[in-house]
Amino acid sequence: MTLKYLLSAVRELILDKEATPGSLENRQAEFAERFPYLDKTELDDLAAIKPDSMRVYNELIYNGELSMLRWIYPITFAVMARLKKISGDDQEERKYFNGIVRELHQFRAWRSDSSRLLAVNFQYFMVETKPYLRQEWPGLLDIIEYEKTAVDVFYAIDVARRDTTLAQMSALSVGELMDLPVFIPAMVARRKFTYDVLPLGTH
């Protein structure tokens, strides 16, 4: 059963470390060393894939993660773009953020199909690895926390009220019943800022 090792090698080549530029023979030699559990046919098949084709997936995957993070953290990314500009970094914005997503993957790979976990990983990543951004604008972590919480609240499961029994409801008039808040949100969060947060999202 080597499918497992083959898929694992594909993952590594796409996400983590692509083949060293060179000929087919170079790739065959490199992969034989890097992926010792693959048999000769599998190594040849893998080496026959043009690195450009693998790079298509690399870009699609990291661009996809970036889109997802920008959707969850629109204000955070707008603030980061501004901080980048202020610091004199003239790198293209898309490239800059793409680099950040790649760093995030190396820091903590996304090990779930839940976008919430990607959001949590991003928060840890920013806390642990970007102290210079916090120094330039200490409010950044508050914004990250605010935006993550806003998504959690938006998707929070509604919970049926447990304090009103069916018998109690039966005794109510139609009007009273209609007024009854049957569902309550499972999560409410309150954040207080000393400055106007939402306009920070436009730049």
Next chain:
Amino acid sequence: MSELRNYGLTPLGAGIGLRRQHFPDIINQQPQVNWFEVIPENYLGRGGFVTDALRRIAERYTLVGHGVSLSIGSTDPLNMTLLKEVKEFCDTCRCSWYSDHLCFTMVDHVNLNDLIPLPFTQEAVKHVAQRVKIVQEVLERPFLLENVTYYMQIAKSQMTEPEFISAVLEEADCGLMLDVSNVILNASNHDFDPIGFLDSIPLHRVGQLHLGGFEKHGGILLDTHAKPVAEETWALYQEVLERIGPTSALIEWDFEIPSLARLLQEAGMAQKLMDDITQSHHPATSP
């Protein structure tokens, strides 16, 4: 089995993907839509506005489930929690069938966040077939696998794509969600004849079609789902309909999502072509 049309599924006509941006219009205007395709992963474990909107839409419209993260080809264990949640979702939304992609999206428990093609090998055929059987058992409804786009081909020496797809479908005894745009896109990127592709797959197993837009980037076609259906896709769609008759066809538009009206216009085109072909084959019985 070869006599069966649409893999035994009811042809629903042309439908569109259910997207959050359109919820207010769908709920307020209640437009005429044959059916919606819904992605359970967007709702599982979530409450609030989206779940409430889905509940209201499910009360009025026919929904069909289409997954994006089953990772059927992965060598990680099948995500049984997800599968059970999908089953419950399909029961609640009364989905007659369910589909996901013939690919892997996670391996070594790392999310690749894309549809990565499998090697076209006998080993992969057996592996996927075994997992599909479990999926069908849990879901208790027909399961369709979708042909994906591939920008790289692992192990092309062992099998062609149609041979791989056919072998998986036969071994797993499941249906095919034929993405017509993916056939056009792969044919262009890998230089094969799309009609020859149709000749080589078990069309009696096709239970649903996908039609989506793609774009050219750096010399290759990319499956972006951000554009209208291309002319050549419409032409191949007609060819498919000629062969399998009326079916369920879905317009996929996931990025730069247009207005509901524009999307319905695209679905209207799919429906018209379906009606035209039905009429030309059975003029006395068609509406």
